[in-house]
Amino acid sequence: MMKTIANCPVCQHSHYSQVLEVKDHSVSGELFKIVACNNCGLQYTNPVPEEALIGNYYKSDSYVSHSSSKEGLINRVYHVVRWYSLRKKVKLIGKLSAGRNLLDIGAGTGHFLKVAKDKGWRFVGLEPDADARSFAKTSNEVDLLPIEQLHNQIDGQFDVITMWHVLEHVYHLQRDLERIVKLLKEDGCLVVAVPNRLSYDARKYQAFWAAYDVPIHLYHFVPDDMRRIASIHGLVLVNILPMPFDSFYVSMLSEKYKNGNIIRGILTGLKSNWLAKDEFWSSQIYIFKKKKQ
Numbered sequence: 001m002m003k004t005i006a007n008c009p010v011c012q013h014s015h016y017s018q019v020l021e022v023k024d025h026s027v028s029g030e031l032f033k034i035v036a037c038n039n040c041g042l043q044y045t046n047p048v049p050e051e052a053l054i055g056n057y058y059k060s061d062s063y064v065s066h067s068s069s070k071e072g073l074i075n076r077v078y079h080v081v082r083w084y085s086l087r088k089k090v091k092l093i094g095k096l097s098a099g100r101n102l103l104d105i106g107a108g109t110g111h112f113l114k115v116a117k118d119k120g121w122r123f124v125g126l127e128p129d130a131d132a133r134s135f136a137k138t139s140n141e142v143d144l145l146p147i148e149q150l151h152n153q154i155d156g157q158f159d160v161i162t163m164w165h166v167l168e169h170v171y172h173l174q175r176d177l178e179r180i181v182k183l184l185k186e187d188g189c190l191v192v193a194v195p196n197r198l199s200y201d202a203r204k205y206q207a208f209w210a211a212y213d214v215p216i217h218l219y220h221f222v223p224d225d226m227r228r229i230a231s232i233h234g235l236v237l238v239n240i241l242p243m244p245f246d247s248f249y250v251s252m253l254s255e256k257y258k259n260g261n262i263i264r265g266i267l268t269g270l271k272s273n274w275l276a277k278d279e280f281w282s283s284q285i286y287i288f289k290k291k292k293q
């Protein structure tokens with residue numbers, strides 16, 4: 001049922017040490033280990049559910065990126081903030097590229113692509129979850145393709161490829177990244193948003209930090225991991241941008257997991273942003289370009 005990962009997903013080194021044991025708070029209640037590679041330091045969930053079974057761990061009522069329920073304070077805040085941050089994301093990619101061909105991987109319920117479409121982007125959206133795809137179609141009038149279609153896209157056709165909180169879920173990290181980089185135009189941009197365990201909120205909440213989100217978060221990246229991934233795949237990390245709302249959302253959810261106090265969660269979010277500086281935001285957007293030959 002569980003699969004032990006023998007080699008580091010980034011550097012392939014075969015020795016690792018356990019650093020944390022984290023409960024799956026949203027679905028199964030099971031405990032999962034997070035280990036650190038003894039060579040490159042990547043922290044990853046190990047063992048993980050087998051690929052065919054990991055879908056079961058996504059089946060949570062409160063999995064907000066697949067739900068539009070407005071119940072609960074956290075969800076209500078999330079929906080207000082989402083409206084704002086979707087526009088900010090589309091503005092960002094507009095600044096990164098003059099071309100308007102977009103690939104969004106892990107498109108969820110299509111909210112981002114709907115806004116992008118309204119701003120004139122042509123797009124391909126890929127999403128593994130069939131329910132999310134049909135929601136995207138009926139509610140957002142956005143047609144998404146199954147994730148397997150990643151391997152049927154034409155090389156070098158996209159100006160921008162976005163992965164909003166998706167890379168930490170990608171089961172075949174190196175194989176899929178190799179494919180993704182091929183799909184980018186020579187001067188295209190790859191935009192990857194992931195949580196950052198170096199943030200103040202991560203260090204404060206430790207095993208309760210909601211963005212560990214085991215077992216569906218397979219990797220717990222820091223900026224140096226992203227630089228290492230970039231060099232493996234012929235990319236250059238050109239910028240890191242903050243996602244200042246994530247600290248609030250993640251801290252409130254972490255307080256919920258430890259039966260804490262939602263106000264304390266908000267204050268922790270504030271403190272996290274206050275201390276964040278360049279590379280210590282709760283979640284960050286990494287912008288990559290292809291290395292010039």
Ligand SMILES: [Zn+2]
Pocket residue numbers: 008009010011012013037038039040041042
């Ligand atoms: Zn490693």
